Amino acid sequence: MGLFDKKYCDICGEKIGLLGNRKLEDGNLCKDCAKKLSPWFSERRSSTVAEIREQLDWREANRERTAQFRTTRTFGERTKLLLDEQHRWFAVTRESNPATDNADVLDISAITGCRTDIDESRTELKIETKDQDGKIVRKSYNPPRYEYDYDFYIIISVNVPYFSEMKFKLNDSCVHIPFQPTTIRWTGSSFLQDRHEEPLYDPCYRGFREACDEICSLLEQIRSGAVSGQQVGATAQSNFSIESLIPGLSSSPAAKKAVEEVFRITTWRCASCGCPNNNTLTCQQCGAPFSDEKVLTNLKNLAFAAAMEEGVAPSNTAMPTDTSVQNSAVAQSWSCPFCGAANQGKFCENCGAKRP
Numbered sequence: 001m002g003l004f005d006k007k008y009c010d011i012c013g014e015k016i017g018l019l020g021n022r023k024l025e026d027g028n029l030c031k032d033c034a035k036k037l038s039p040w041f042s043e044r045r046s047s048t049v050a051e052i053r054e055q056l057d058w059r060e061a062n063r064e065r066t067a068q069f070r071t072t073r074t075f076g077e078r079t080k081l082l083l084d085e086q087h088r089w090f091a092v093t094r095e096s097n098p099a100t101d102n103a104d105v106l107d108i109s110a111i112t113g114c115r116t117d118i119d120e121s122r123t124e125l126k127i128e129t130k131d132q133d134g135k136i137v138r139k140s141y142n143p144p145r146y147e148y149d150y151d152f153y154i155i156i157s158v159n160v161p162y163f164s165e166m167k168f169k170l171n172d173s174c175v176h177i178p179f180q181p182t183t184i185r186w187t188g189s190s191f192l193q194d195r196h197e198e199p200l201y202d203p204c205y206r207g208f209r210e211a212c213d214e215i216c217s218l219l220e221q222i223r224s225g226a227v228s229g230q231q232v233g234a235t236a237q238s239n240f241s242i243e244s245l246i247p248g249l250s251s252s253p254a255a256k257k258a259v260e261e262v263f264r265i266t267t268w269r270c271a272s273c274g275c276p277n278n279n280t281l282t283c284q285q286c287g288a289p290f291s292d293e294k295v296l297t298n299l300k301n302l303a304f305a306a307a308m309e310e311g312v313a314p315s316n317t318a319m320p321t322d323t324s325v326q327n328s329a330v331a332q333s334w335s336c337p338f339c340g341a342a343n344q345g346k347f348c349e350n351c352g353a354k355r356p
Contacts, residue, residue, distance in 0.1 A: 009033055010049045011056065024049055038104055040163040055162050059102065065089065066099035074278045075215050077172035081154065088222065092156070092168050096265070096278070106158060113157040114219045116212040117167070121149045125179055148199070149174040152208040154215055170212065175205050207275070207283075246300055252307035259303050266299075268292035 007016045010027035022029040027049040036056055037044070044052075069091065073083040082091045082098060084105075093103035125145040126138040152170040177199045199205050246259060267276045270283040271291035277283055281290045290296070 011052060024052060036102075038162055040104065040166050042163065058162070059104075062105055063099070063102055065105035066091075066097075066102060069098045069105055071096075071279075073218075075211060076154075076168070076170045077276060079168040079170075081168070081215060083218075085222070090219075092166050104160075106160060108219070108222050110158045110160055111156060111219055111223045112159050114216040115155050115157075116216060117153040117155055118209070118212075119151040119153065121174075122146045123149075145179045147179050148177040150177070150205060150208075151175075152212055154212060156219070170215075171208055175202070175208060177202055177205065246296075246303055252303070254309065255303040255306040258306040259299050262302060263299060266295055268295045 007021055007028050008014065009016055009030035009032075010024070011029060011033040014030055014032075016028060016030045020031045022031060022034045023045055025046055025048050029044070029052060033052075033056070034044070036059055037052070038055065038059060041055065047055075068087065069082070069084050069089060070086060071082045072085045074096075075081040075083075079092065079094050080096070082093065082103075084090070088108040089105050090108060090111075091098040091103040091105045093101055095101050095103065098105055123146060124140065125147060126140055128136055128138055131137050150171075151174055153167055154170055156166045157164060158166060180199070180201075198209075200209070264279045267278055268290060269276050269292055270288055275283055282288065
């Protein structure tokens with residue numbers, strides 16, 4: 001067979017275009033079928049056509065789990081670890097809903113270990129001086145000075161047929177640590193190999209370090225049976241009270257339900273560290289309380305509109321009292337005909353459907 005002979009995908013049977021072939025051990029795979037494989041799978045070239053077919057069947061069956069997945073906790077920024085503690089499931093994805101990209105939904109029992117990898121890059125700072133000929137040269141400080149950038153990775157080891165490890169970065173952008181006098185750099189045991197200092201004085205670094213500890217500890221507790229998914233979910237639910245955000249919601253069950261549903265899928269950004277959060281009243285990175293005034297205003301307007309529709313006149317002073325705000329809130333509130341979520345904008349915040 002010549003180099004430029006036509007090739008066909010051994011999975012779907014379609015002709016493979018130029019540069020579109022993905023070689024298998026005993027056949028060919030088109031790029032469209034390759035996209036359906038697990039993103040954690042890396043043994044494609046040593047896999048047979050039969051093995052690829054088995055994995056694609058496994059991935060197709062995974063869609064049913066993604067449809068049943070109900071997120072109870074979210075960790076991370078762009079790439080997120082999602083937990084469904086009631087089903088004892090987890091998924092790692094860039095989407096807020098695993099069904100969007102058919103993310104692999106695995107049992108907690110499939111986890112065999114969890115560890116943290118902190119990647120450090122160091123840049124030396126130099127000073128510009130002039131040599132004896134008047135030319136500008138860059139020289140090292142004495143002692144040398146450095147600035148650092150850190151990325152935080154979670155590595156979850158799993159026992160599944162098609163891959164053994166899920167490694168993802170917890171932070172969206174690098175945590176930058178400018179040069180600091182060594183007198184304020186913490187020394188002692190460290191995550192970082194071959195080093196004995198760690199910038200725990202920096203709140204952003206410390207927040208991601210603590211988040212890494214929390215994720216690994218939580219997964220280990222659930223996996224080992226020290227605490228069940230139901231217990232963890234119940235604890236999280238008992239500590240979560242939307243009424244602490246907008247006092248007086250209990251007087252209107254409709255308002256409380258609407259606000260809880262919208263808050264569960266709304267992302268708010270911490271004013272202290274800038275970390276995005278979901279379904280929590282405290283920042284998952286630095287622990288600061290909810291501080292997004294724009295989101296709070298929208299929730300109050302939604303609560304008022306839902307209370308009015310229920311026929312309850314809200315007496316709570318935290319709710320809007322201005323007539324224009326009241327009319328606007330009532331006019332903007334609508335329920336999605338596809339998923340039932342309460343919304344105010346032009347598109348559903350849950351499923352993305354356009355307002356009817």
